[in-house]
Amino acid sequence: MPEKKYMMTPGPTPVPPEVLLAMAEPIIHHRGADFRHAFVECSERLKEVFKTKNDVIMFAASGTGGMDSAVSNINAPGDRVIVHSAGNFGERWAKIANTYGLEVAHIKEEWGATPDPAKLAAELEKNPAKAVYLTHSETSTGVVADLQQLAAVAKEHGALVVVDCISSLAAIPVETDAWGLDVVVAGSQKALMLPPGLAAVSISDAARAASEEPGRCPSFFLNWPAALKALGNETTAFTPAVTLILGMNVALGMILEEGLETRFDMHTRLGRACRAGIKAMGLELFSPDEDRSAVVTAVKAPEGVDGQKIVGTMRDKYAVQIVGGQGILKGHIFRIGHIGYYDIFDITTALSAVELALVDLGADINRGAAVTSALAAFEE
Ligand SMILES: *Cc1c(COP(=O)(O)O)cnc(C)c1O
Numbered sequence: 001m002p003e004k005k006y007m008m009t010p011g012p013t014p015v016p017p018e019v020l021l022a023m024a025e026p027i028i029h030h031r032g033a034d035f036r037h038a039f040v041e042c043s044e045r046l047k048e049v050f051k052t053k054n055d056v057i058m059f060a061a062s063g064t065g066g067m068d069s070a071v072s073n074i075n076a077p078g079d080r081v082i083v084h085s086a087g088n089f090g091e092r093w094a095k096i097a098n099t100y101g102l103e104v105a106h107i108k109e110e111w112g113a114t115p116d117p118a119k120l121a122a123e124l125e126k127n128p129a130k131a132v133y134l135t136h137s138e139t140s141t142g143v144v145a146d147l148q149q150l151a152a153v154a155k156e157h158g159a160l161v162v163v164d165c166i167s168s169l170a171a172i173p174v175e176t177d178a179w180g181l182d183v184v185v186a187g188s189q190k191a192l193m194l195p196p197g198l199a200a201v202s203i204s205d206a207a208r209a210a211s212e213e214p215g216r217c218p219s220f221f222l223n224w225p226a227a228l229k230a231l232g233n234e235t236t237a238f239t240p241a242v243t244l245i246l247g248m249n250v251a252l253g254m255i256l257e258e259g260l261e262t263r264f265d266m267h268t269r270l271g272r273a274c275r276a277g278i279k280a281m282g283l284e285l286f287s288p289d290e291d292r293s294a295v296v297t298a299v300k301a302p303e304g305v306d307g308q309k310i311v312g313t314m315r316d317k318y319a320v321q322i323v324g325g326q327g328i329l330k331g332h333i334f335r336i337g338h339i340g341y342y343d344i345f346d347i348t349t350a351l352s353a354v355e356l357a358l359v360d361l362g363a364d365i366n367r368g369a370a371v372t373s374a375l376a377a378f379e380e
Contacts, residue, residue, distance in 0.1 A: 010167055030236065036235065046248075054202045058240065058248075065222060068096055068219075069223075070133075073222070073224040082132045083107070088138075089139055090115075093164065115134070117149045120154065134164070139167040141286065160210060162182060166187040167190045170186075171267045171339040172295065191295075192251055264294075278354075281354070281367075281370045286298035297336045299333060307330070307334045322334055
């Protein structure tokens, strides 16, 4: 019999059976009335989850495709923009902006830092920027930024606010309109409980106007005006990812039926449980020990143990998939994701496997305490 596998990463995440079933149905044509109905419903549900009146468009792409579309549609080569980063995904904004020949002022904070709004304000006062590129949940470190405050600073200085909410949307509060976020990018394989392959992007009137100015960085496929025009006609510019959109419509229906607030509360408690279990083992957290960090828990590998070996042992011996550190953090940390289709038993399973793997690797940890502590923290 094949081994039962557990997916405990901050993307991809497990997909609920209801969503898998919707995606197993025979393909329908994307210009027919049945798909049109599901597409319109899905687009409306996306607005509810994004907390916005703005249009939300979808691309058949990973989350990075949505980020790429933001840079190329808003900006023209030579535009001055600010990227405020504190980890791998934040730095990706700078890489994309450099690819398009923008003039990038990069506020590059240490990986693991919480982005400081005062640094953003200082940069904007020195040199105004057309747009500010932010990361809400920095999945590489587990840090969740104070997005409301950062966005307020950028707005005050007249910049467009563009945010990577790929791992935060539907996991923790994202208030697109109330916080003045011009562009919010999400990805299907995180808290939206779908397989990888869909990017969703919300576009404010100001961002839309910027995308209609002449001289934008050229992109034929990731083209906002074309996508928005098609959306106005209840369709898509090109063949959409039909299966994923049908699945997303079901997943968003489930999320909205349960209620966003209930989902946020669940993620807060899962985060608490995971951190409590890790600390009970005697391990040290890398991500902040705060409720806001409810997306992914990053843990320092114990002295003398390679973080990659923890991940490898958990996967190969116990069929539990977590992830290690990226870039400079590789080998030094491991990360447990807890967004989307997760419950407390996923956390206790992950903690049990961490415990077993660390014993296998000869680490000196407290045994038998993690699961009890996690359950208690979840109930608090
Ligand atoms: C997963 C993730 C991405 C990358 O998305 P892809 O779907 O791999 O392109 C970008 N930013 C954050 C914060 C993420 O968590």
